[in-house]
Amino acid sequence: MKIMKKFIRYYRPYRKVFLFDMICAFGISIIDLAFPQILNYLNATLYLEDPQTIRRAILVLAAGLLVMYLVRAACKYYVSAQGHIMGARMERDMRKELFDQYERLSFSYYDKNNTGEMMSRLVSDLFDICEFAHHGPENVFISLLKIIGSFVLLCWIHVPLTLLLVVVTVAMLLFSLRQNKRMQATFMENRRKIAGVNASLQDTLGGIRVVKSFANEKIEREKFAESNERYLTSKIDNYHCMGWFQSGNNFFQGLLYVTILVGGAYFIAQGTLEPVALATYALYINIFVTPIEVLVEFTEMLQKGYSGFKRFNEVMETTVDIQDAPDAQELRDVKGVIDYKDVCFSYNAEESVLDHINIHIDAGRSIALVGPSGGGKTTICSLLPRFYDVDSGSITIDGKDIRSLTLESLRQNIGIVQQDVYLFAGSIGENIAYGKPGATMEEIIDAAKKANIHEFILSLPQGYDTYVGERGARLSGGQKQRISIARVFLKDPKILILDEATSALDNESERHIQKSLEELAKNRTSITIAHRLSTIRGADEIIVIGEKGIEERGTHEELLQLDNVYARYYRLQFEGLEESA
Template structure:
């Protein structure tokens, strides 16, 4: 019931459409219930009159029935069209809410969940919810109205026969409830398995270049086949449950007709029921049974929609680990003084990544982090924009604890250039403008010039309107990197993080990009993660991070004189691995 209350609130913006939809459903039900009564009246009274009276009354009868069915058609149109539109609008609202929630969730959520599963919740789950949102209230309302209305009229015609009918109906209801629980479990399993299919598909297609480079298409086919067959098995179990459900309900519907014919014949023989009344009774049985069939079929839709909505709620009720505190303040007039005070962090409680890290960076100065992979260099940088929160200690910018600042203002003050550049599908202009969406074209071009990419862009047939392809596949690594640098130039942050920005590039591209990065770093507080030591010689401080935390720190010259870990790295890189 709590879940249903949460679902019902999505009807609130469309309550006018909803109540009109229910009103039209009421009119349709009343007209359907009225027809057997009209026929009964005609058989009992109207058709027993004289020929002239019948001929005179037929015109009024035809006009009345014509108007009645015109009204029914109009109501049916409204229920079918506006009802579905309402469901689609609710689906759109939920999809937007779900996407907004995905945008709010912290990195830790994405560390634990697959993109394909999230897409499944965003697309297929919400479609079933939409169908349930529209057909649910309408089917339940019309069906219950017809069932109770016809039941009352059946009681009016013959009470004993209706009591027998009710006993069979109760047995049918108990059977449906028992099967319904089994169907609910299978539908939820269906959702999980199709999410697994989507996850496997997304993973394989996103890495298609790696797949083909290793000629591992057969491996991917086998992995997809495994997920696909698991989904098939789940669907087979589901359809077995549905088969038992529908077969059992059809059996009980047959028992209803059997009851009417046998018990009706008995009561006719006893003289308590007339053949004409039994004929009218049979018409109402059709009205009584038809909505039961609708409710039986609706059960499948309900289970799909309800299980989809529960998965939707699972995401919506996930609290972002990183969010603004109650009295968070905007970070303004940024100078760029950064301090890590006794910072400790772990992704899980058993494996500490950082312990008692202390770093001070003056405004406009640069530090470099070097050392083997897995030492925590990227983690140190990820804590600054609060992609994750420190477990102990604090990080301050200009003396302000970053947890007391709004995430929006904090992250706008920090620019990040990463090794793995992500370009969005669209044009070069749109990708550079991502750094500041309200920038003018002149500002975008100026940023491109500073990143040494303008001349290349102008050499393309479509210039800044050139389509980059999915994730920038039409561009080289160096070109993508310079576009990402232009993006940060446009953002113009006071604090800069360079996370191995040149490590994946060839020497010539590195030289070009290093010049761009040096220009970008001017008058900014800069943290650089680098494996190529040539790129950090001029850093104001170099910190060597190893398995035991911060092992050395100082300038390039100081660390070479100490002849420690950094000096060893330097010799390995510049004097040859053989030595």
């Protein structure tokens, strides 16, 4: 009931459409119930008159019935068209809410969940919810009206025979409830397994270049076949349940007709039921049985929609661990003074990544973080824009704790250039403009010039309108990196994070991009993570991060004179090259 209450709130914006949909459904039910009564009335009155009277009444009768079924057709159109449109709009609303929730969730959620599974919730789950949202209330309402209405009229015709039908119907209901529990479990398993198929597909297609470079198509086929087979197994279990459910209900429906024929024959023999009345009774039985069939089908739809909404609700109820404080203020007039004060952090409770880290960076100054992989360099940078929150201690910008600032204003003032560049499907111009939505073409071109990519873009047949391909597949690593730098130039932040921005490039590309990065870092507070020590010689301070935290700090020359960790790294990178030269 708790989940259903949450589901019902999505009807609120469409109350009028829903109400009229139910009125139309009521009209359809009343007309369907009226026909046997009209026929019964005509059998008892008009059809007993002389032929001349019948002929005179035919036109009036035809006109009345025609109007009645035109009204029914109009109601059916509204139920089918507007009802579906209402369901589609509810699906849109839920999809928007789910996407917004995905946008709010922090990196820690994405660390634990697969993109393919998230897409499954966003697409296939919500489709089933949409079908249930429209057909559910309408089918239940029409079916209950017909069942109750036909039951009352059946009792009016013959009570004892109707009581026999009630016994069969109750047995049918108990059977349905029992099978329903089994179906619910199988539908939930279906949802999990199709999410696994989507996850496998997304993983393989996302890394298709790696797959082909290692000629591992066979391995990926086997992995996909395994998840596909698991889904098939869950579907087979599901269809076995559905088969038992539908065949059992079909048997009970047949039993209803057997009860009418046998019971009707008995009561006719007893003289308590007229053969003509039994014919009318049979017409109502059809009206009684048809909505029961609809309810049986609705049960399957209910389980699919319920399972989908339950998975949807799991995401919507996930706590957003990184969010604005109630009294959060905007970060304005940024100078760029950064302080890490006694910062401790761990991705899980068992293993500490940062332990009592203290770093001070003056406005406009540059620091570089070096050290072995896994030491916490990227983590230090990820804490500044609050991709994760510190466990203890604090990080301040211009003396303001970043947790007291709005996330939007904080991140707008921080520019990040990463080693793994992500370009969105679209044109080069659109990807640069991502740094400042609504930027003019002149601003985009100016940013491209500063990133030393303008001439290359103009050499392309379509210039700034050139399509970059999925994740920038049509561009080289250096070209993608310079586009990402242009994006940050356009954003124009006061604080800059360079996360191994040149480590994956060749020497020539590195030289070009290093110039762009030096231009980008002017008059900004910058934090650079680098494995190539040649790129950080000019940093105002170099901090060596090791397993025990900060091991050394100082300028390039000071650290070489210490002849310790940094000096050893430096010699490993350059002395071998000098000797071979």
